[in-house]
Amino acid sequence: MAGDGEEVRNKQVLARDYIDGNPKETDMYFNTSSISLKVPEGSKEVLVKNLYLSCDPYMRGIKAKIPDRLFYSFAPHSPIVGYGVAKVLESGHPDFKKGDFVWGVTKWEEYSLITMTESLFKIQHTDVPLSYYTGLLGMPGMTAYAGFYELCSPKKGEHVFVSSAFGAVGQLVGQLAKLMGCYVVGSAGSKEKVDMLKSKFGFDEAFNYKEEHDLDAALKRCFPEGIDIYFDNVGGKMLDAVLLNMRFHGRIAVAGMISQYNLDQPEGIRNLLSLVYKRIRIEGFTVYDYYHLFPNFLDLVLPYIREGKIAYVEDTAEGLENGPSALVGIFSGQNVGKQVVVLARE
Secondary structure (H helix, E strand, O other): OOOOOOEEEEEEEEEOOOOOOOOOHHHEEEEEEEEEOOOOOOOOOEEEEEEEEEOOOOOOOOOOOOOOOOOOOOOEOOEOEEEEEEEEEEEOOOOOOOOOEEEEEEEOEOEEEEOOHHHEEEOOOOOOOHHHHHOOOOHHHHHHHHHHHHHHOOOOOOEEEEOOOOOHHHHHHHHHHHHOOOEEEEEEOOHHHHHHHHHOOOOOEEEEHHHOOOHHHHHHHHOOOOEEEEEEOOOHHHHHHHHOOEEEEEEEEEOOOOOOOOOOOOOOOOOOHHHHHOOOEEEEOOHHHHHHHHHHHHHHHHHHHHOOOOOOOEEEEEOHHHHHHHHHHHOOOOOOOEEEEEOOOO
């Protein structure tokens, strides 16, 4: 282990430029720089050793700049930015001390000096795998919790549909709904994922959207009595089909619209009149608005994890050198479960 103030080599993954659409491996390159293992005198920055890096669908090029966006993952000749889990080596910030484990926004490199400390959370519970804080117990888990409980106001026995159900967010939404006594259906992009939704995560039903020529018919097959709650990660044609199948006073929480991100011309939605006829509430949200509920989230989810009532599937890539291919792979569904890049385990 390097000593205080020592200069060490720091392997990094850098972006060549801003990107448009999904990342390609050629958009990234490796670099080795050096970093002083010291926090600048008088600053509130935190120096960390990165352990686990998260690959998430927002890590892509954006056609138009989004107001209030916390960060962009790609900027010319800068390390890729994303969520991760790290160990504190030195801290100028009163909330973090040497030896603490943290999760939050970091960079794709071995060591990072974190200036944006407001997006760091100290990990209090280390009896569960630290990597879980990139997914189940981190930003995606919090997204599931906020969207499902805060926006959808679920009740026992309701009919819940989750799109992109095998993703880190969808996995948890479906299981939280099952634990509440709801009937739950998910859509995913392969037979393997569909089978696991039912066998591992306890979904009542699931379908492969790539094999359904008529999404409306698929939803009617799974929900003969209609849908009370739709947790939307996809948008587009799926949202349009869902609108035809919602029940009176249904709720739709929109966490993302992965089907639309790369289109020059976004797809229109035709069935919006259902909102009026069926008194449906549809609301978009971003997880940043709900981080104040993080302690409540942990109080709910940690006991379920410890009791084995919530399952979680991770897909791990070993080493920073395998980071770019792991990130690129999530955009074509190569990963089975939450994609994590392991830099170090301690």
